[in-house]
Amino acid sequence: MKEIKAIDYSIWIGENSLSKLDISTYSKVAILVDENTKRDCLYKLPKIENPLIIEIKSGEEYKNISTCNFIWEQLTINNFDRNSLLINLGGGVIGDMGGFCAVTYKRGLEFIHIPTTLLAMVDASVGGKLGIDFKGFKNQIGLFHNPKAVLISTEFLDTLDESELKSGFAEVIKHALILDNPLWIKLKNTTFTDLDWEDIINHSVQIKNKIILEDPFEKGERKKLNFGHTFGHAIESYYLEKGTPISHGEAIFMGMILETGISDLSENEKNEIKDYIISNFALPYTPKKTYLHKFLINDKKNQDGKINFTLLSEIGNCSFDNLFSLDEL
Numbered sequence: 001m002k003e004i005k006a007i008d009y010s011i012w013i014g015e016n017s018l019s020k021l022d023i024s025t026y027s028k029v030a031i032l033v034d035e036n037t038k039r040d041c042l043y044k045l046p047k048i049e050n051p052l053i054i055e056i057k058s059g060e061e062y063k064n065i066s067t068c069n070f071i072w073e074q075l076t077i078n079n080f081d082r083n084s085l086l087i088n089l090g091g092g093v094i095g096d097m098g099g100f101c102a103v104t105y106k107r108g109l110e111f112i113h114i115p116t117t118l119l120a121m122v123d124a125s126v127g128g129k130l131g132i133d134f135k136g137f138k139n140q141i142g143l144f145h146n147p148k149a150v151l152i153s154t155e156f157l158d159t160l161d162e163s164e165l166k167s168g169f170a171e172v173i174k175h176a177l178i179l180d181n182p183l184w185i186k187l188k189n190t191t192f193t194d195l196d197w198e199d200i201i202n203h204s205v206q207i208k209n210k211i212i213l214e215d216p217f218e219k220g221e222r223k224k225l226n227f228g229h230t231f232g233h234a235i236e237s238y239y240l241e242k243g244t245p246i247s248h249g250e251a252i253f254m255g256m257i258l259e260t261g262i263s264d265l266s267e268n269e270k271n272e273i274k275d276y277i278i279s280n281f282a283l284p285y286t287p288k289k290t291y292l293h294k295f296l297i298n299d300k301k302n303q304d305g306k307i308n309f310t311l312l313s314e315i316g317n318c319s320f321d322n323l324f325s326l327d328e329l
């Protein structure tokens, strides 16, 4: 088991990480699950006496204020006081929304993330961003607040769909491309089924954590994590509007290919990245750039009417705040 020190909490990674679940100081414990994590993950937790199980429906469409009402109601009718604990057992939806509900309930319950998807393990559970969607806008309402601990155990990946695994893997690839050339070489030379997940997750969390320690509130360094996400979000929105949604990971893979294309890399490096992604992951077709314009001009990161990209300066290094007009793309 490995311990990674985050700002004011620890991230434990490894098969025994769940043994770090310490509930001894809390008056009551609630566990937030959806129907899938209730079925596949709950029984893997160490024994807890009489926890309150709060079950919500799975899916991004339930990451909203109505589900928060339900969670706050459950805590209230079960007399949870401020000395209680909420355990978020699930993917990024459970983590983001559970954390948000915990911090706002009675001005703050402590919470622990136990991420059960690869995406939540390598990305969503690290960095303190919490929130919900509102009026069609993703993560429109939320705040930064750190958990008491993050416990990452790869045993949860056994029941995860391959599409969900690949979705999280897009963020692993991103971490390697922006900051870790040796990890990129390792990933490139290992087939997907032979990957050592614990090692990969450990590397990936270290990279994200290092950035967050330098810049917790996304004033500078943290923007590096946006590589692939400007085009990626536009592609995700394009498919959503068409009524044929694609996974976040597929969109980010396509976004990384397009943003590699406008990065200052050699043609060899550009082809290396593109060929790796295309040959390992079946992706939907990439929409014409002009179809993406209307989404790009509404990107949250834009400055002075220009589109803001994080781009690779070499494989394993990147720069942020690269501004392009639509005509230049």
Ligand SMILES: NC(=O)c1ccc[n+]([C@@H]2O[C@H](COP(=O)([O-])OP(=O)(O)OC[C@H]3O[C@@H](n4cnc5c(N)ncnc54)[C@H](O)[C@@H]3O)[C@@H](O)[C@H]2O)c1
Binding pocket: 034, 035, 036, 037, 040, 041, 058, 059, 060, 063, 090, 091, 092, 093, 094, 096, 116, 117, 118, 119, 120, 123, 124, 125, 126, 127, 128, 129, 130, 138, 139, 156, 157, 158, 159, 160, 161, 164, 167
């Ligand atoms: N806070 C952050 O920094 C951050 C970063 C990236 C993404 N996010 C958020 O994360 C969310 C996406 O997270 P996600 O991809 O984990 O999706 P998710 O939470 O919707 O989980 C995906 C699906 O997998 C199921 N599932 C979860 N664990 C399982 C397991 N072990 N076995 C079987 N099924 C399981 C879930 O029930 C769900 O159906 C988005 O809302 C996104 O905004 C947050």
